[in-house]
Amino acid sequence: MKFRVIGGSFLTLLLAPVALAYVDPNAGSLILQLILGGLGGLLVTWKLFWHRIRGSRNKDTHR
Amino acid sequence: MKPGRPTASVVYDPASFRDRHGRVFYDGDRVLRGLSSRALENWRRVSSCRFFQELVDEGKVVRTREVASPAEGVDWEGALEHERIPVISYPYEWPFSMLKAAASLQLEVTRRALSEGIALRDASAYNIQWIGARPVFIDIPSFEPLRAGGLWTGYRQFCEMFLYPLVLQAYRGIDFQPMLRGNPDGVPVATVARILRVGDRLKKGVLTHVDLHALLQRRSQRVASMEVASDIREAGAHGTEIMDHNLRGLQGLIAGLRWNRSGSHWTAYESTNTYSRDDAALKENFVREHVRSANVVLDLGCNTGRFSMTVAQEGCSVVAVDSDHAVVERLFQDASERKANVLPLVWDVASPSPGIGWCGAERPMLERRIDPDLILVLALIHHLVVGRNIPLEEVIEYLAGYQADLVIEFVERDDPMVRTLLAGKDQEFADYDRSRFESILERTFVVTAVLPLPSGLRRLYHCRPKRRES
Numbered sequence: 413m414k415f416r417v418i419g420g421s422f423l424t425l426l427l428a429p430v431a432l433a434y435v436d437p438n439a440g441s442l443i444l445q446l447i448l449g450g451l452g453g454l455l456v457t458w459k460l461f462w463h464r465i466r467g468s469r470n471k472d473t474h475r
Numbered sequence: 476m477k478p479g480r481p482t483a484s485v486v487y488d489p490a491s492f493r494d495r496h497g498r499v500f501y502d503g504d505r506v507l508r509g510l511s512s513r514a515l516e517n518w519r520r521v522s523s524c525r526f527f528q529e530l531v532d533e534g535k536v537v538r539t540r541e542v543a544s545p546a547e548g549v550d551w552e553g554a555l556e557h558e559r560i561p562v563i564s565y566p567y568e569w570p571f572s573m574l575k576a577a578a579s580l581q582l583e584v585t586r587r588a589l590s591e592g593i594a595l596r597d598a599s600a601y602n603i604q605w606i607g608a609r610p611v612f613i614d615i616p617s618f619e620p621l622r623a624g625g626l627w628t629g630y631r632q633f634c635e636m637f638l639y640p641l642v643l644q645a646y647r648g649i650d651f652q653p654m655l656r657g658n659p660d661g662v663p664v665a666t667v668a669r670i671l672r673v674g675d676r677l678k679k680g681v682l683t684h685v686d687l688h689a690l691l692q693r694r695s696q697r698v699a700s701m702e703v704a705s706d707i708r709e710a711g712a713h714g715t716e717i718m719d720h721n722l723r724g725l726q727g728l729i730a731g732l733r734w735n736r737s738g739s740h741w742t743a744y745e746s747t748n749t750y751s752r753d754d755a756a757l758k759e760n761f762v763r764e765h766v767r768s769a770n771v772v773l774d775l776g777c778n779t780g781r782f783s784m785t786v787a788q789e790g791c792s793v794v795a796v797d798s799d800h801a802v803v804e805r806l807f808q809d810a811s812e813r814k815a816n817v818l819p820l821v822w823d824v825a826s827p828s829p830g831i832g833w834c835g836a837e838r839p840m841l842e843r844r845i846d847p848d849l850i851l852v853l854a855l856i857h858h859l860v861v862g863r864n865i866p867l868e869e870v871i872e873y874l875a876g877y878q879a880d881l882v883i884e885f886v887e888r889d890d891p892m893v894r895t896l897l898a899g900k901d902q903e904f905a906d907y908d909r910s911r912f913e914s915i916l917e918r919t920f921v922v923t924a925v926l927p928l929p930s931g932l933r934r935l936y937h938c939r940p941k942r943r944e945s
Contacts, residue, residue: 435597439698440691441631442707448683448724449626449717456717459710 489836490601497551497616506559507542509551514616518555521618526587534606535580537613555615561771561818562794563844566600566636567655567828568820570804571644571734573610574651576811577603578637578729580610585627586722589715594621598629600636600661601838605818607792608810624708627718634684635661638729642685643667645732646675650800652821659832664689680728736801754928758884758935759785761926762851765882765937766791769849773879775824776855780806780817786851787815794845798823824855824873825863842877850874852883854892854933860907861896867906868915875919875940883936885912890932909934 446453446460491499496514500507510518518541521527530536538558566574577600585595595617602614627633639662640651647670654662668689675681695703708714759782766772766786774783777795779802787793787810795817797803803819810817822828822841830839852874859865874881886893887909897904916922920938927934 435599435628435632437626437628437700437704438631438692439695439700439703440693441634441688442626442700442703443695444683444688444691445626445630445717445721446707447687448721449713450720452713452716452720456707456710456713460706463710 494616506557508555510553512552515553517619521593524591524593526591530584534609535612537611539615560604561792564605564820565838567652568822570800570807570821572804572807575641575729577610580612582722582726584612588618589718592621593618596628598633607816607818608807624714626707626714638684639667641732644734646678656828664692679731751930754930754933757928761935762882763789766849771847772849773845773847774851778802782851782853783817784815787817793817796820796822825859825865847877847879849880850877852881854884854886857886857893857896861904867912871915878940881938885909885934887932
């Protein structure tokens with residue numbers, strides 16, 4: 413459940429106008445590459461989530 | 476001239492329109508590609524890399540050179556000239572092992588480029604073509620310098636165009652060709668996730684590349700990919716390491732996929748057919764004798780490709796087609812092992828793959844992609860006339876449309892195979908008759924040689940189209 417909340421906020425925070433690529437890599441497919449990407453992938457995944465968590469905490473503190 | 480082929484002036488390839496930085500065009504027999512200044516700069520960097528030269532020398536990337544100036548009337552910063560691919564074919568015409576070999580090449584090229592800081596920005600199965608049974612990567616502008624920390628943008632496309640069709644065939648025995656013919660972009664992950672059963676979830680790659688992939692795609696439907704990509708880049712520069720790890724994993728997954736053919740009626744045909752030994756030897760000699768002057772030969776209804784291989788030994792380039800996936804699969808394995816100049820395709824002459832994609836012209840029908848000098852039509856006519864109910868007259872008219880020589884076989888009504896076919900139908904097929912066949916054939920062809928086989932049940936003809944004679 414916690415994962416869903418964090419995952420959900422991570423994704424919704426990323427809502428932004430769509431930039432054009434030659435082939436749309438798909439956000440979900442990119443995230444999967446991180447999850448499957450060995451140690452390097454795990455490190456980046458952790459950093460991303462940590463930034464998001466810290467970002468939301470800071471937001472809460474400023475309110 | 477066949478539609479879609481270059482005329483005397485420049486003609487753009489109907490499939491080359493997606494990239495704003497380059498476009499393939501023809502100038503007579505030459506295959507050229509106009510490039511923007513950005514694409515030209517990329518080409519110069521990529522072509523100086525060691526991996527690129529090695530792949531070209533190994534025959535895995537199409538031989539390409541920069542040419543001084545684009546042809547007249549074409550406005551590009553620079554141009555490349557590519558080696559011409561004899562016959563363009565599409566993934567929905569390939570058997571399982573061809574799609575698998577193409578997938579392996581795509582991964583190998585991507586990995587080797589990555590080792591020198593070059594990324595492949597997409598992973599379209601249409602970027603792989605064939606010289607005989609050897610796969611070649613053709614889309615040179617796909618190579619571009621890697622952005623630090625970036626991930627493989629072609630991963631989703633690789634799954635949809637290579638991995639999922641192969642998984643459906645290997646794990647469920649479902650032919651992927653009709654799916655790829657219906658959707659030129661490949662099989663979506665949601666479709667594969669619904670088709671696979673509970674028991675398949677334990678098979679290699681399913682939980683991750685299918686189920687988790689489907690879940691993540693569902694959850695990120697409203698998220699812009701480019702924003703995620705930029706977040707990932709900012710979070711750390713492990714892109715190359717992650718990509719290489721995943722590519723290696725995919726190489727292992729693809730290599731382990733096997734399709735256990737459950738035994739097609741036709742794979743056993745070579746041992747169960749109704750030929751006598753004398754008939755078979757004489758037939759082979761007749762075929763050898765009449766294909767010698769041909770360059771490109773189309774073998775219609777090739778079965779396991781016994782005659783395709785014979786013809787290739789005579790120095791011809793052969794396109795061998797059959798509607799039965801299992802026999803074409805076997806022929807590809809033979810041709811590939813023996814390095815024969817045979818391109819085996821899953822293709823039904825009675826229901827050919829239509830033109831698909833943009834304007835129906837992006838991927839034209841096979842008849843517009845080949846220009847054979849000779850067509851082998853061996854033991855096929857009765858399957859079309861009796862088996863598929865196509866009037867004999869229309870079959871001959873169709874063949875005449877190619878304007879090519881024929882080596883054609885007529886099998887008598889008393890032949891056991893024809894009798895079996897007739898026994899399954901409630902019509903008499905009076906048009907299936909040798910004298911009628913000969914008179915229809917002579918309307919559009921000049922018969923130059925006839926060979927009745929000793930069994931008295933089969934007769935071979937060599938003929939030339941009348942219009943070419945005049």
